[in-house]
Amino acid sequence: MSVSAERDFIQLTRDPLDLQAIALHVRGAEDGAVVTFDGFVRNQSHGRVTLYLDYEAYEPMAVLKMNEIATHLHENFAIHRVAIAHRLGRLKIGETSVFIAVSAPHRAAAFDACRYAIDTLKRTVPIWKKEYFEDGAVWAGGELPPVPAETPERKSAS
Amino acid sequence: MPPVSQTIRVDVLFFGQLKEFLGRAQESVELQAGSSIQDLFQHLAGRNPDLQKFRNSLIASRNQEFAAWRTSLEAGDEIAFLPPVSGG
Numbered sequence: 001m002s003v004s005a006e007r008d009f010i011q012l013t014r015d016p017l018d019l020q021a022i023a024l025h026v027r028g029a030e031d032g033a034v035v036t037f038d039g040f041v042r043n044q045s046h047g048r049v050t051l052y053l054d055y056e057a058y059e060p061m062a063v064l065k066m067n068e069i070a071t072h073l074h075e076n077f078a079i080h081r082v083a084i085a086h087r088l089g090r091l092k093i094g095e096t097s098v099f100i101a102v103s104a105p106h107r108a109a110a111f112d113a114c115r116y117a118i119d120t121l122k123r124t125v126p127i128w129k130k131e132y133f134e135d136g137a138v139w140a141g142g143e144l145p146p147v148p149a150e151t152p153e154r155k156s157a158s
Numbered sequence: 159m160p161p162v163s164q165t166i167r168v169d170v171l172f173f174g175q176l177k178e179f180l181g182r183a184q185e186s187v188e189l190q191a192g193s194s195i196q197d198l199f200q201h202l203a204g205r206n207p208d209l210q211k212f213r214n215s216l217i218a219s220r221n222q223e224f225a226a227w228r229t230s231l232e233a234g235d236e237i238a239f240l241p242p243v244s245g246g
Contacts, residue, residue, distance in 0.1 A: 039246050055245070058173055058238055061222040062245075086245060098246050118246060126219070126238075127245025128174035139175040142244030144217050148224050 009083035010066045012059055017085050017099050026081035026103040033107035035114040039098040041091050045140075048133045055088045055097060058126040062086070065125040069117050077113035079104040084117060086127060097129075164191040166233040168198065174241040176212055195220065195237060196227040215242060 009025050011017075023036050041053050070082040083101040091097055100117050104110035124145045131138055171184045189198060195218045203209040218225050219238045231237065 056173065057245070058171065058219075058222075058240065061219060061238070064222055122246040123243070125245050126173065126240050126243055128241060129244050130174075139178075139241065140244035142242030144215065144242050145224055145240075147217060148226050 007081050008067075008070045009081075009085070010063060010070060011083075011085040012057055012062055012066075012088055013085065014087070014089040017087060017096050019096060019099055022083045022085055022099055023101045026083050026101045028080050028103060030105060031080050031103040032105050033110045034101055034103045035107065035110035036102075037098070037100040037114050037118045038096055039118065040096045041093050043093045045131050045133075048135070050093065051132045051134060052093070053091045053097070053132065054130045055086075055091065056128055056130075057086070057088055059088075062125050062127055066121065069120050069125075072120070073102065073113045073117060077102075077104070077116070078106070078109040079113045082113070082117070084121065086121075086125070088127075165189060166191050166193070166231060168231050168233070168235045168237055170198065170202070171236065171238040173238065176216065176239055176241055179208070179212070180206070189231065191233075193231050194227065195225060195229050195231065198231060198237060199227070199239070212239075212241070216240060 019038060023034055026034055044050055066084045070084060073079055073082050080103040085099045087097045100114055102110045102114045123143045129140045131140055165188050167186055167188050169184060170187050172180055177183050187198060189201060216239045218227060219240060220229055221236050
């Protein structure tokens with residue numbers, strides 16, 4: 001299936017995300033809706049006061065996985081453009097860590113695709129966060145991506 | 159001279175709590191040709207037995223694609239051991 005992804009926007013950056021620019025980027029004249037997801041740093045986690053978060057990524061693989069999400073959206077939802085941006089480095093309370101924008105002619109597809117994108121990002125994109133509290137720090141309990149089907153034993157030295 | 163056994167060299171990357179635990183983000187490892195990702199992990203755990211406690215909470219990747227533990231390695235592969243992901 002062909003994918004019209006030429007104006008999609010996939011970004012990993014240590015700079016603050018420009019939410020308005022990203023949301024505007026996906027708008028096209030034929031669209032009627034943009035749905036966005038803004039994930040930002042909460043001031044507490046499991047009852048402990050959060051000071052800040054440090055994000056790191058397996059950067060080239062993370063970009064590949066974010067692109068795979070965008071491709072999947074085009075193949076499975078009646079949408080126009082996709083933007084997926086994720087911050088790395090140290091983030092303070094209230095700063096946006098992930099921002100997703102999806103445009104579509106009609107809102108239902110944009111809502112569904114945006115929800116799919118954030119849920120899949122949290123399961124499959126190799127990004128990690130460490131949470132710092134007044135009394136210590138922990139790596140956030142995350143999700144293990146689905147294990148690929150066992151591949152047949154390959155002969156060595158092909 | 160001992161019999162010549164073919165070896166391969168792969169690059170290994172560590173992330174998150176695993177990187178922190180090991181105190182390094184990457185290393186180059188020489189292994190017997192035909193080794194799997196599981197063999198590579200056991201090789202590393204042979205030098206650092208505490209690594210075993212991470213085994214069941216890791217997923218592996220080969221050349222930036224998730225890979226099963228039994229996947230065979232080729233010379234020059236980039237293998238990463240990934241703790242549970244927590245982006246977003």
